[in-house]
Amino acid sequence: MLHTxxxxxxxxxxxxxxxxxxxxxxxxxxxxxxxxxxxxVLCVVSAATCLFLFPDPLFIVLFIGLVLSLFYHLVWIxxxxxxMDIEVRSSNQHDKGPRLKILTSNVLMPNKSADKLLAHxxxxxxxxxxxxxxxxxxxxxxxxxxxxxxxxxxxxxENLYGMHLYSRYPLEDFEVVDLIEKDVPSMHxxxxxxxxxxxxxxxxxxxxxxxxxxxxxxxxxxxxLLIAKQVSEQSEDEPTIVAGDxxxxxxxxxxxxxxQKSGLLDPRxxxxxxxxxxxxxxxxxxxxxxxxxxxxxxxxxxxRLSSIDSxxxxxxxxxxxxx
Numbered sequence: 001m002l003h004t005x006x007x008x009x010x011x012x013x014x015x016x017x018x019x020x021x022x023x024x025x026x027x028x029x030x031x032x033x034x035x036x037x038x039x040x041v042l043c044v045v046s047a048a049t050c051l052f053l054f055p056d057p058l059f060i061v062l063f064i065g066l067v068l069s070l071f072y073h074l075v076w077i078x079x080x081x082x083x084m085d086i087e088v089r090s091s092n093q094h095d096k097g098p099r100l101k102i103l104t105s106n107v108l109m110p111n112k113s114a115d116k117l118l119a120h121x122x123x124x125x126x127x128x129x130x131x132x133x134x135x136x137x138x139x140x141x142x143x144x145x146x147x148x149x150x151x152x153x154x155x156x157x158e159n160l161y162g163m164h165l166y167s168r169y170p171l172e173d174f175e176v177v178d179l180i181e182k183d184v185p186s187m188h189x190x191x192x193x194x195x196x197x198x199x200x201x202x203x204x205x206x207x208x209x210x211x212x213x214x215x216x217x218x219x220x221x222x223x224x225l226l227i228a229k230q231v232s233e234q235s236e237d238e239p240t241i242v243a244g245d246x247x248x249x250x251x252x253x254x255x256x257x258x259x260q261k262s263g264l265l266d267p268r269x270x271x272x273x274x275x276x277x278x279x280x281x282x283x284x285x286x287x288x289x290x291x292x293x294x295x296x297x298x299x300x301x302x303x304r305l306s307s308i309d310s311x312x313x314x315x316x317x318x319x320x321x322x323x
Contacts, residue, residue: 010062017069025216027209033252036073043070076251086270097321106132108310114141116308129166208247228262239296264292291317
């Protein structure tokens with residue numbers, strides 16, 4: 001009986017490793033791209049268990065399958081550890097360009113702990129605050145920062161896809177648009193740091209593939225690749241940021257394709273995963289909130305902030321324009 005249960009578990013781990021390789025955009029296939037770290041841990045434990053069950057031939061086959069599965073997952077996740085070289089260098093005393101501190105936070109619309117987000121804003125004093133899942137209640141709750149952030153764009157919604165932008169810097173040609181799906185907005189435009197520097201910004205929050213939302217990942221994938229195409233068509237001299245809750249993990253094929261097509265860099269590579277979701281479950285966490293930057297920037301700092309009672313942790317990123 002125990003052997004049968006182990007057979008099922010070990011085979012299941014191998015199966016969910018293989019499922020994302022199928023050419024399907026259904027959530028049942030694509031969802032297994034998210035927990036690669038968790039699957040890797042289970043593969044290690046399971047492979048070690050197999051060692052104690054030799055010489056059963058089936059366990060030998062499963063052991064080999066588990067080891068291969070583990071190595072496959074590691075190929076995707078190791079770049080987001082300290083074992084790889086960093087992709088974006090850290091700033092130093094020679095970097096005298098303007099600094100830009102961005103706080104992104106999926107607030108979880110039903111959450112009412114605005115005071116915790118406000119505490120982060122008052123403590124870290126970001127130049128830009130982007131809130132996701134923010135509705136009219138959140139808009140009113142954050143009114144106290146209006147004096148510090150005179151430049152704002154709002155799209156409050158009650159469907160978990162509201163978005164608010166607060167900036168210390170002037171906004172130019174900023175628009176709020178539904179790129180792919182109705183009432184799933186994104187924001188695009190220029191942040192004017194001074195008379196010499198403008199930064200093109202794309203803030204986005206596409207819907208995830210899941211049984212309760214989009215059955216297929218197609219809308220999310222199309223939106224990310226559309227933004228990547230827009231970035232690739234911009235001038236090479238235009239500093240660019242793409243940030244938000246992409247509802248995709250850093251190591252997914254779609255995010256990799258997004259980075260390749262856009263040419264943007266990921267400051268987490270070589271530094272860590274900075275898992276922002278799920279805030280309530282330690283073993284079920286992965287990086288859903290992202291900040292991608294063009295080669296014009298170096299990294300000042302990146303950190304995951306403490307919980308605001310949302311299912312996401314806020315992410316604070318400071319970048320510096322190269323001289």
